[in-house]
Amino acid sequence: MCGIFGYIGERTNAGVIVIDGIKNLEYRGYDSWGIAQKHEGCILVEKNIGKISEVDTLNFQQRCSAAIAHTRWATHGGVTQTNAHPHTTTKRHIAVVHNGIIENYEVLREELKKRGHTFLSETDTEVIPHLIEEEQKITPDFASAVRSACHKLEGRYAILAMDTSSNTLVAARTGSPLIVGVAKNDGYFIASDIPAFLEHTRTVHYLDDGEMLVTDGSSILFTDLKSGEERPKRNIEITWTVEQAQKGNFDHFMLKEIMEQKETIARAVNQNEEQISVIADAIRNAQGTFLAACGTAHKACMAAEYFFSVIAEHHVNVTSAGEFKPYHHFLKPESLLIVVSQSGETADVLEAMYIAKSKGAKVLAIVNSEGSTIHREADYTLLINAGPERAVASTKALTGQMAVLILIAYTLAGKLHEGKMLLLETGSMINDMLNPRYLERIEKLAQKLKEEEDCYIIGKSWNYPMALESAIKIQEVSYIHAEGFAGGELKHGPIALIEEETPCLVLTGNDEVAIDIISNATELKARGALLIGIGPKNNDIFDEWLKVPDAGPAQAIANIIPIQILAYYLAVERGKNPDMPRNLAKSVTVK
Ligand code: F6R
Numbered sequence: 001m002c003g004i005f006g007y008i009g010e011r012t013n014a015g016v017i018v019i020d021g022i023k024n025l026e027y028r029g030y031d032s033w034g035i036a037q038k039h040e041g042c043i044l045v046e047k048n049i050g051k052i053s054e055v056d057t058l059n060f061q062q063r064c065s066a067a068i069a070h071t072r073w074a075t076h077g078g079v080t081q082t083n084a085h086p087h088t089t090t091k092r093h094i095a096v097v098h099n100g101i102i103e104n105y106e107v108l109r110e111e112l113k114k115r116g117h118t119f120l121s122e123t124d125t126e127v128i129p130h131l132i133e134e135e136q137k138i139t140p141d142f143a144s145a146v147r148s149a150c151h152k153l154e155g156r157y158a159i160l161a162m163d164t165s166s167n168t169l170v171a172a173r174t175g176s177p178l179i180v181g182v183a184k185n186d187g188y189f190i191a192s193d194i195p196a197f198l199e200h201t202r203t204v205h206y207l208d209d210g211e212m213l214v215t216d217g218s219s220i221l222f223t224d225l226k227s228g229e230e231r232p233k234r235n236i237e238i239t240w241t242v243e244q245a246q247k248g249n250f251d252h253f254m255l256k257e258i259m260e261q262k263e264t265i266a267r268a269v270n271q272n273e274e275q276i277s278v279i280a281d282a283i284r285n286a287q288g289t290f291l292a293a294c295g296t297a298h299k300a301c302m303a304a305e306y307f308f309s310v311i312a313e314h315h316v317n318v319t320s321a322g323e324f325k326p327y328h329h330f331l332k333p334e335s336l337l338i339v340v341s342q343s344g345e346t347a348d349v350l351e352a353m354y355i356a357k358s359k360g361a362k363v364l365a366i367v368n369s370e371g372s373t374i375h376r377e378a379d380y381t382l383l384i385n386a387g388p389e390r391a392v393a394s395t396k397a398l399t400g401q402m403a404v405l406i407l408i409a410y411t412l413a414g415k416l417h418e419g420k421m422l423l424l425e426t427g428s429m430i431n432d433m434l435n436p437r438y439l440e441r442i443e444k445l446a447q448k449l450k451e452e453e454d455c456y457i458i459g460k461s462w463n464y465p466m467a468l469e470s471a472i473k474i475q476e477v478s479y480i481h482a483e484g485f486a487g488g489e490l491k492h493g494p495i496a497l498i499e500e501e502t503p504c505l506v507l508t509g510n511d512e513v514a515i516d517i518i519s520n521a522t523e524l525k526a527r528g529a530l531l532i533g534i535g536p537k538n539n540d541i542f543d544e545w546l547k548v549p550d551a552g553p554a555q556a557i558a559n560i561i562p563i564q565i566l567a568y569y570l571a572v573e574r575g576k577n578p579d580m581p582r583n584l585a586k587s588v589t590v591k
Pocket of ligand 1: 294295296297298340341342343344345346349392393394395472473476586587588
């Protein structure tokens with residue numbers, strides 16, 4: 001989704017700072033970029049479609065102490081230079097960057113047109129600077145005019161604005177994230193995500209929903225967007241390091257993050273035992289436990305349905321967060337909603353959380369991004385401690401989420417220590433598995449499969465959601481058509497797709513469905529499929545076998561890792577950049 005970055009302060013190279021800042025936000029996904037710099041009383045705007053990484057930072061060395069920049073992921077209007085942010089007034093004395101959607105922009109635009117405003121783009125954003133300009137006719141103070149303009153906007157958004165008259169940056173938020181990096185005696189960095197300013201500071205303030213901030217670079221004031229009442233903030237220190245947020249010696253973040261799973265399982269398991277027992281009690285006592293998440297995190301929740309059943313004999317209800325709304329009829333104050341999210345900012349997950357809260361239900365959040373909205377607003381929280389995940393395709397966050405969910409299931413069954421031992425052992429087996437020979441073996445398989453147009457994946461029990469997740473991974477980075485199925489469903493339709501040599505991945509485990517999945521795979525083999533077994537045991541029907549350690553009830557964690565590696569190499573072999581899949585965004589902050 002769109003990335004925002006702004007700087008105001010003592011430094012006189014604000015242009016360079018913000019261009020570097022949005023380069024650090026590339027991972028969020030975007031199709032165009034832009035910058036507004038305040039230089040000698042004027043606002044200089046430059047914007048374009050294409051890659052910000054190819055833009056020379058040295059072009060932005062003009063002396064200026066305030067600048068705002070943006071990476072745009074198109075929602076309203078095509079991918080064009082004109083639609084890229086920042087958007088300005090006709091006289092270019094106000095510039096705005098925006099993340100989110102202004103739902104009433106068409107009505108506002110018509111009203112503003114009647115008052116003589118001219119619009120150049122097809123975006124919803126462009127109404128904002130014009131609206132601020134109109135408000136300034138009544139309240140000339142820039143911050144007050146931004147506040148009044150925001151009162152007229154409907155939708156979920158984060159905006160950052162600058163003007164030529166005041167020496168300030170003004171930001172407001174009603175949904176999409178904005179975080180302030182505080183560099184003592186040096187200025188303020190305002191961004192959509194922490195990695196953007198990690199090299200400058202690890203001290204942050206979070207702008208909450210319904211809040212606004214005004215800063216002149218030496219001080220900052222947070223207020224309630226509606227009432228104007230001051231909202232005091234305390235400094236929060238972030239534990240993430242610059243190195244964690246960089247690629248290091250790896251060609252891509254995706255591979256770096258896959259390899260980090262050597263340690264991240266153990267980090268996810270390192271939870272406060274008292275806290276996890278309180279959470280297990282909350283689940284035990286809840287009248288209805290629901291899990292909601294999106295995409296890959298949703299597949300972790302689907303796997304959790306099996307973990308809770310097999311490990312703790314406890315029933316939970318799982319839904320994709322985007323489909324949660326109709327579930328509100330089941331929710332009571334005694335219900336519990338568990339939301340799972342890497343970013344902690346996904347709009348559909350936030351909506352599910354607010355629906356549950358409106359019914360008086362409690363919310364447990366399992367997140368990776370500390371301080372994210374979901375992390376701050378839930379009643380109970382567990383961090384997976386995977387460190388920053390920057391590749392769009394989620395890898396280490398998924399396995400961390402599943403580790404935490406397995407640990408909760410064991411705690412619920414009164415076997416916390418057994419669960420901990422299983423997961424630590426799984427982490428150590430994954431450490432051994434992720435060696436150069438293993439990667440080479442999968443790279444060779446990718447070379448063999450790279451020209452394929454279709455690929456199918458089957459699994460049963462917790463390997464069924466992993467089959468769905470495998471399909472997401474392969475689709476999103478290699479663009480090969482991939483689909484996952486529950487093994488038993490094949491003969492009810494999908495088996496018609498199988499032809500001679502169609503590649504089919506078979507996820508197996510040493511579990512109660514081990515025989516069943518082999519018999520499903522045999523049905524594929526009989527139709528000519530090329531079978532690639534993934535799991536602890538080889539079988540005569542497999543044409544290829546990727547060995548995975550026997551991880552018992554944590555098999556889903558171990559099995560998904562070779563598929564992540566396969567998806568990575570398929571992308572590389574097909575000449576695609578796995579870190580930046582087309583059309584996708586890392587943090588999906590619009591519904
Ligand atoms: C796929 C992927 C997405 C995310 C989904 C939820 O690899 O990363 O499907 O899992 O957008 O994001 P979070 O976990 O941030 O809520």
